[in-house]
Amino acid sequence: MRELSYAEAIREALRQEMQRDERVFIIGEDVGVYGGAFGVTLGLIEEFGEERVIDTPISELTIAGAITGAALVGMRPVGEIMFMDFITLASEQLVNQAAKIRFMFGGKEKVPFVLRTPAGSGTGAAAQHSQSLENWFVHIPGLKVVMPSTPYDAKGLLIASIRDDNPVIFVEHKLLYKVKGPVPEEPYTIPLGTAEVKREGRDLTIIATSIMVQRALQAAEQLAEEGIEVEVVDPRTLKPLDKETIIRSVIKTGRVLIVHEACKTGGFGGELAAVIAESEAFDYLDAPIVRLAGRDIPIPYNRTLEYHAVPQVENIVEAARRLAEGRV
Amino acid sequence: MATPVIMPKLEMAQETATVIEWLKKEGEYVEKGEPLLVVETDKVTVEIESPASGILAGVRVGPGDVVPVTQIIAYILQPGEELPEGARVEPAPPPPPPSLAPSAAPPPPPPSPAPSAAPPPPPPSPAPSAAPPPPHAGAPPATPVALRLAEAYGVDLRTVVGTGPGGQITRADVEAALARREERPAAPPPPERVRATPAARRIARERGVDLRAVRGTGPRGRVQAADVLAFAAAPSAAPAPAPEVIPLAGMRRTIAERMTASYQTAPHITFTVRVDMEAFESARARLNEEAEATGGPRVSVTALLVKAVAWALRRHPWLNSTLQGEEIHLLPEVNVGVAVALDEGLIVPVIRQADRKGIAEIAAEVSDLVARAREGRLTPADVAGGTFTLSNLGPFGIEQFTAIINPPQAAILAVGAARREPVVNEAGEIVVRPVMRMTLSADHRIVDGAQAARFLVDLKEVLETPILLLW
Numbered sequence: 115m116r117e118l119s120y121a122e123a124i125r126e127a128l129r130q131e132m133q134r135d136e137r138v139f140i141i142g143e144d145v146g147v148y149g150g151a152f153g154v155t156l157g158l159i160e161e162f163g164e165e166r167v168i169d170t171p172i173s174e175l176t177i178a179g180a181i182t183g184a185a186l187v188g189m190r191p192v193g194e195i196m197f198m199d200f201i202t203l204a205s206e207q208l209v210n211q212a213a214k215i216r217f218m219f220g221g222k223e224k225v226p227f228v229l230r231t232p233a234g235s236g237t238g239a240a241a242q243h244s245q246s247l248e249n250w251f252v253h254i255p256g257l258k259v260v261m262p263s264t265p266y267d268a269k270g271l272l273i274a275s276i277r278d279d280n281p282v283i284f285v286e287h288k289l290l291y292k293v294k295g296p297v298p299e300e301p302y303t304i305p306l307g308t309a310e311v312k313r314e315g316r317d318l319t320i321i322a323t324s325i326m327v328q329r330a331l332q333a334a335e336q337l338a339e340e341g342i343e344v345e346v347v348d349p350r351t352l353k354p355l356d357k358e359t360i361i362r363s364v365i366k367t368g369r370v371l372i373v374h375e376a377c378k379t380g381g382f383g384g385e386l387a388a389v390i391a392e393s394e395a396f397d398y399l400d401a402p403i404v405r406l407a408g409r410d411i412p413i414p415y416n417r418t419l420e421y422h423a424v425p426q427v428e429n430i431v432e433a434a435r436r437l438a439e440g441r442v
Numbered sequence: 443m444a445t446p447v448i449m450p451k452l453e454m455a456q457e458t459a460t461v462i463e464w465l466k467k468e469g470e471y472v473e474k475g476e477p478l479l480v481v482e483t484d485k486v487t488v489e490i491e492s493p494a495s496g497i498l499a500g501v502r503v504g505p506g507d508v509v510p511v512t513q514i515i516a517y518i519l520q521p522g523e524e525l526p527e528g529a530r531v532e533p534a535p536p537p538p539p540p541s542l543a544p545s546a547a548p549p550p551p552p553p554s555p556a557p558s559a560a561p562p563p564p565p566p567s568p569a570p571s572a573a574p575p576p577p578h579a580g581a582p583p584a585t586p587v588a589l590r591l592a593e594a595y596g597v598d599l600r601t602v603v604g605t606g607p608g609g610q611i612t613r614a615d616v617e618a619a620l621a622r623r624e625e626r627p628a629a630p631p632p633p634e635r636v637r638a639t640p641a642a643r644r645i646a647r648e649r650g651v652d653l654r655a656v657r658g659t660g661p662r663g664r665v666q667a668a669d670v671l672a673f674a675a676a677p678s679a680a681p682a683p684a685p686e687v688i689p690l691a692g693m694r695r696t697i698a699e700r701m702t703a704s705y706q707t708a709p710h711i712t713f714t715v716r717v718d719m720e721a722f723e724s725a726r727a728r729l730n731e732e733a734e735a736t737g738g739p740r741v742s743v744t745a746l747l748v749k750a751v752a753w754a755l756r757r758h759p760w761l762n763s764t765l766q767g768e769e770i771h772l773l774p775e776v777n778v779g780v781a782v783a784l785d786e787g788l789i790v791p792v793i794r795q796a797d798r799k800g801i802a803e804i805a806a807e808v809s810d811l812v813a814r815a816r817e818g819r820l821t822p823a824d825v826a827g828g829t830f831t832l833s834n835l836g837p838f839g840i841e842q843f844t845a846i847i848n849p850p851q852a853a854i855l856a857v858g859a860a861r862r863e864p865v866v867n868e869a870g871e872i873v874v875r876p877v878m879r880m881t882l883s884a885d886h887r888i889v890d891g892a893q894a895a896r897f898l899v900d901l902k903e904v905l906e907t908p909i910l911l912l913w
Binding site: 368396399400401441 | 639640641642643644659660661666667668
């Protein structure tokens, strides 16, 4: 199969959906002429014109309000927030309007938009351009939250998100954009709410999101050389969450390491841990559930500090080894 | 203006506090916020800070006093200030027990700073001569950051050894004290609670394993799934089958009591000797030929042994004796008991005056007594009056054993099986002979080794040369 980068896979999903459905359009800061801050929408304005690839002023609230309104009148907009940090400015429309409307109108209205946004650190962009704020939106009923970790998942999940009748926060990762992987040419969907076992193993389960899936897979390779067989589970969508796949894996291995980049306190790992502890998997736990997550600090500008602020492969190896060896 | 020092109410349900010690003395200058005294409640020991800067005065309670909360226990005075009316130091009244009604023994009214009173003296400009002591007097010197850390984490600086210049407590010292505090091992779980993972608990439940018996190899001794699996796989995991319980009663109880008494009161000495049984066996064979020809009783090994033992006992009366208090009684009759094994124990019928009976008579008696013993038809007279006991386990194939003396007798002979084995004869040749080992246990209070040896030598001789029985 041919290989595409994560960014190319997203672009292809956008192009194919815009070709398939004229109600789909793109709106955001510098998504048109400039091609997006990370080049994701490069070339789409030439193909689909300024009416369907719309550059906005620097106002995230405008983007969120526009896609909410457009979705309400029958369009299928795909907004972009250039850095997830700025989603703070858009959250009134997302949290109080888009997430609520369907419920408050008794299901007579729907808000079928996708809001794409890159999260994560590792680019030296410091505290206001490096955050991972996905769990804020997991907490809001009415929003779906998707976090692809591979080019294949990015394309399939984005097409599924565009076709979904609910507002979807589609969280990409800046460091993943250039990561390549096999991607089919034809359009396909990955149903929201389906996790994937990215690697099978018997000794412990690592549940990881976004770029941490890639790091967990690298860690698993190293650990396999030591005889520790790690199972890596990628929820892919945080909401709705595929609890069944997660629980099944935990029952199989009895040990869980949860890895995400967002700050540990109040992060999605706490939700995952609780889901496991509340489930029948509890009786199979042979060690405490361990979370490995970003430190509870703003992402530092200093590159060394930035590196150590979030889990790296070596941290995952160490944490998984301790867990597998019964030292936790 | 005099500031009262009030016994504070530190807890919701607190009625009194006990004074542990004053950190400042009467008349000493104290800064506002400085620790003034230490009090103890039901739950905690706390330092009470001074409510004002000034001179401690009018201390009305001392260490050990139980003081109701909200009561005034001292004053902080400004220089030159007098104690308020009614605040004179008197012998501290016995503190009312906490159960007293609030109306009882009302605390002295707080000195309401009467507006009419003379205006308070101006705040004391700290006279250079009376420089206030440094803060944290009593505690060793500490760096500001050490002070701040100690306060934040509740470290008592008096318990910290300073390693800085002049014993100054540094940040590192406080951090070390904190680390020690954290290193203290966690309290062990109550005995009935076991640290175990959920998986270990599930497996234990499924397999009926008592987790308290499982050794945990996880952190802090936590029992993990593998520990339970290993425990369940170990053979010892099978619950020990309950023993079959038989009451110690009847013959068993009698044997237990008599053997214990014998072994504890009579110091046993044992002697083993080997006997060449060829002549004995041929004599017995000849006797049995005679028995067959005449229809007389068959002569068993035991019967012939009884005859030989009686013969030897007649020659060694100390082996045929009994200790009665302060006296040793050499017995006139030689009555040889024969131990007979039964399912429920053993019994010792007696061949009376065996030294005076012929072999045919003894043989008939032994077979009769043994048969009746096995049938449970012995009379008390059959088992009474024994002066020596013979125990022959040869028929079981036992080669050699020691027996416990049957009290009040002086000795017992344990006889093993006769087996053909190589021996070196007097010519220095190795020949195969039937050899029997017999072991005498004797009561050392009566019998000494040489005596016992002489008896055994004679017995061996008569067994190896049966014709001596005619002597």
